[in-house]
Amino acid sequence: EDQVTQSPEALRLQEGESSSLNCSYTVSGLRGLFWYRQDPGKGPEFLFTLYSAGEEKEKERLKATLTKKESFLHITAPKPEDSATYLCAVQAGNQGGKLIFGQGTELSVKP
Amino acid sequence: EAGVTQFPSHSVIEKGQTVTLRCDPISGHDNLYWYRRVMGKEIKFLLHFVKESKQDESGMPNNRFLAERTGGTYSTLKVQPAELEDSGVYFCASSPSRQAMGGYTFGSGTRLTVV
Numbered sequence: 166e167d168q169v170t171q172s173p174e175a176l177r178l179q180e181g182e183s184s185s186l187n188c189s190y191t192v193s194g195l196r197g198l199f200w201y202r203q204d205p206g207k208g209p210e211f212l213f214t215l216y217s218a219g220e221e222k223e224k225e226r227l228k229a230t231l232t233k234k235e236s237f238l239h240i241t242a243p244k245p246e247d248s249a250t251y252l253c254a255v256q257a258g259n260q261g262g263k264l265i266f267g268q269g270t271e272l273s274v275k276p
Numbered sequence: 277e278a279g280v281t282q283f284p285s286h287s288v289i290e291k292g293q294t295v296t297l298r299c300d301p302i303s304g305h306d307n308l309y310w311y312r313r314v315m316g317k318e319i320k321f322l323l324h325f326v327k328e329s330k331q332d333e334s335g336m337p338n339n340r341f342l343a344e345r346t347g348g349t350y351s352t353l354k355v356q357p358a359e360l361e362d363s364g365v366y367f368c369a370s371s372p373s374r375q376a377m378g379g380y381t382f383g384s385g386t387r388l389t390v391v
Contacts, residue, residue, distance in 0.1 A: 169318075199379055208280070208367050209319070211379030252319070261332045262307060262371070263321040264380070 167192045167257050171267035178243055178274050186238040186251055186270045194258030198236050200229050201252040203269070209252055243274045278302065280383035282368050288389045294356040297386045299368030301350070307331075307371045308351050309380065310343060314364035322366075325351060337362075358390045 170189045178184055190198065197216050201209035213222045215231040222229050226247065228239040238251055250271045254264040281300040289295050301308045310322040322341070323333040327348035336343070340359070345351040355362050365387050369380035 201379070201382075206384065208369075208382030208384045211381070214379055254319075262324055263309065263332060263335070264311075264319075265321070266311075266319040268318045 167255065167260070167265050169253055169255055169265055169267035171251075171253050171270050173270060174268065175271045176273070178240075178272070180244055180274055180276050181242050183239070183241045183243070185240070186253075186272070188236040188238070188253030188267055189234060190236070190253075190255050190267075191234075192255045192257045192265070193260075196256040196258045198231055199254045199256070199264060200227075200236070200238055201254065203250045203252055212251075240272070243272075245274050245276050248272055248274045280368055280370050280381050282366075282383035282386050284386060285384065286387045286389075288391060289358055291360055291390055292357045294354065295358055295388060297353045297355075297366055297388070299351045299353070299383060301368070301370030302381055305370035305372050305381075306348065307373065308345060309369045309371075310351070310353055311367040311369065311382075312364050313367070313385075314361070319367065322353075355388075358388075360390050363388055363390045 168191050172187045197214050200212040203209045213229040218233045220231050226241050230237050250269045252269045254266045308325040311319050313319045321335040324331045325345045328345050342354045365385045367385045369382045371380045
């Protein structure tokens, strides 16, 4: 069964304190792995898509990496405005366009 | 470019009543998805439209849920009759292609509370 597990469930950081969020997955034929950011009361906002092991993508203070079993979202020198829930999702090769989500990591960055 | 619009943003109904949620995708996006997040759980897929056709409805919980997409534009999701376990946040997303290389665009969701 296709599955996505994110850890930790919650993460508290001080401003400037770098860290990483983990997304472990099992899927039949990975078509793509997605990272989204979700703010309270809003829908998920697309950040990155990764397609194959070894791929990396960056956006401002965020960097996403992918291996055959997991993905990491590295946050470098976070700011309070980076506080949000970060969601990981996979798209399986035999499952059409649907995404399978993890439960998310709630990130809080204190000034 | 206007985003994905969902309404109502909130709905509180009594058990046994009917509720209809609406989603207006980004203009020109043929693919439209419905997802749901119940309290404490992950976001789960409900169904996928390509234009007006249901491509995949494997995530629909039961036959109390009916989704339509008339003319391949906006979509509605009707719950009839609503049960307590239907409470949650219902998200709609759209994309120009199934593979969504740029990622889907999600709406802000409809928070449904069944009391």
